[in-house]
Structures are given as structure tokens and as C-alpha cells.
Amino acid sequence: MLLLHEFFPIAILIAKRDSLRPSATKGPEEVLQARPHRNGEGIRSTLVLTHSPLRSMQQNEGVGKGNQGILVAPFNSTEEERIVWFKGKLHEFKILQSDGLSRQFHARILGFFSHECESQFFMTWEYPAGSFEARELLSIESLFKVHPKACLAILSRTLDSILGYRILKPLLDRRFRVQAVAPDLPFLFKGTPAEAWLNELMKGKKDPGKISLFQNLSNLMRLAVLYKYGGVYLDTDFIVLKPLSVLRNSIGAQSMDSGNKNWTRLNNAVLIFDMNHPLLLRFINEFVLTFNGNKWGHNGPYLVSRVVERLGERPGFNLTILPPLTFYPADLKKIGAALDMNPIAYQVFKEY
Helix, strand or coil, rough: CEEECCCCCCEEECHHHHHCCHHHHHHHHHHHHCCCCCCCCHCCCCCCCCCCCCCCCCCCCCCCCCHHHCCCCCCCCHHHHHHHHHHHHHHCHHHCCCCCCCCHHHHHHHHCCCCCCCCCCEECCCCHHCCCCHHHHHHHHHHHHCCCCCCEECCCCCCCHHHHHHHHHHHHHHCCCEEECCCCHHHHHHCCCCCHHHHHHCCCCCCCCCCCHHHHHHHHHHHHHHHHHCCCEEEECCEEEECCCCCCCEEEHHHHEECEEEEEEEEEEEEECCCCCCCCCHHHHHHHHHCCCCCCCCCCCCHHHHHHHHHHHCCCCCEECCHHHHHCCCCCCHHHHHHHHCCHHHHHHHHH
């Protein structure tokens, strides 16, 4: 296991619009879900959005127009109540089910990545298609500016639709290789510990938790898709500055001890791994064994931190841990305090 102490920023996590709201009024999960609608002046996108009617191979234009945010267990519900609620809403969790579209997932992924891709990237999008806006498009644009011959697959039921095609068309018009693909979770999890976990969840034997199940499914999907196909996973709120394809089997630290320079927390927002990497299987197994849908970050950043910490210096896992400057050069917790000193800067931050 290699820990690099010196590394220049490769990607920058974009601060969320509502991340300056007092913490007493929102939970930590809301910080990650808030999304600004416009780009900062210094990194304004050159994309021109269009809303003219366009044709798509997908048949169901309505996919992605629903509000997935309502699929969260009622506030203050008990474990038993959440399970009953989940059973009653199971038919609305389309992402959990296989159908004619999702069963094409593997063939579509293989076909997509066979088109002269110098590197393969993955993102997930579990929100309505209509909320995929300027910030997300800017993130993708930055990826292709640095990796012009890369291919990006977005695992998303909502974007794999006519509406999603319209949203992504400005990227396609610039010949960026990007495609939204409805994931087939039973296939994606097959042969891993996640297969049994999904079966138990579908049978109502698992507490889905009070945090959005979509968020936790995204944590698991990114591990499974990298395990099966290899490549780079990237959250949709990063600006890519330098090539990620030069890295292999790497994960970034979000915080580090200023004294001994050891990492104190990792993050799963950027993951770079070979196909069938054994550490990914460890991550998936940890998700299954310790799943808790009630604690923010437990199945994501804290999960990868727990597993890597237990491994210590054990050989055979071929892992590089990159310092915070690489992916997380700005501490979002400190941005609010800095902007509070400058009302004009605070207003600009809210606007963009």
C-alpha cells in the first residue's frame, strides 16, 4: 500500500449551493444532495443547452420525470415501519428491478466501451433526469477536455430516456462519448456478496434506513461496476483538471493528520481500480455485512476508510492512497466561514 504525500490537484469537488446553510437546519446528507444551477464565472461552460424535441432510441419519454426524492421512509419511523413502507413502495423502486431495458445493460456497456475508448469512466445518477443541470454538464465537459478520447457511462434509469437524451445531447453534439445506461442490479451484483443482500432487501428482510436508499445504492453500484469492468468512478460534482487515466488502483484521502501526515479519512467520490481488484470485493463485503441506512456516510466514505484501515500494511492489494490535495483541495466545511467575511463573495457563491 502506497501513501503519496506530495501530489498536485487532479480534480476539484464543487461546493454545493446549500452547503452554507446553518448545520442545525439540515442533516449532513442534505449537504451532498444540494446542487447549484449555474457555473462559476471562472469555469463557465461553453455548452449551449437546447430543449428542442429530439428523437431517441428509448421508448418511454416519461422515465425520469418522477420525483425520486419522495422515496424516503417517513420521518421518525421505526425499523419495522420502514420495512412495511418499503414493501408497499417496492414497485416504485424501478432501479431494483430487471426489465427489457435494464437486461441489455451488459451488452450495451461492452458495446459502448468497444468504440476506441482510451479510458473508461463511470458515474451514477439516481435523481430525476430534469435535475441533471449545468453543474453536472460542466463536470462532464471538464472530464472530456482532459480525456478527449475517453468513454463515460452514466448508470441511471432516469437519464436512459428521451428526456435524458435531450439533456445529454449538447455533449453528444460535441462528439463526447457519453451514454446513459439503465443498470441491471441483479446482474451487476451477481457473483458478489451484494447478490444476497439485494435478495434480502427485496424480500423485506433488510431495513432500508431513513436515508435515501438511492444514495446507498449508488455507493454499492460504483463498487460493483468497477469490480466487473474496471475503470474510473467519478461523482458528478467534480471539475477534472488533469488526467485521471494515469492513475491505477487509487483512492483519495479527504483529511490527513497535520502532524504525522497519515490519512484520517478516505472518500469514495473518486475510485480508480482494475477489474476484479480484490479490494473492491472487500468493500462490497463490508457494505453487505455492516449496512446501515440510518447513518450518513457509513456505507460510503466511512466504509472505505474502515476497510483500508484494517488492512494496514498488508501486502497484495496494490493500492495507492492520494493526499487530500489531489481530489479535495478545498475544505467545504471552511468555505462558509471564509465567505461570511465577505458578503459580496457569499452572494456570488449563492448565485453560482
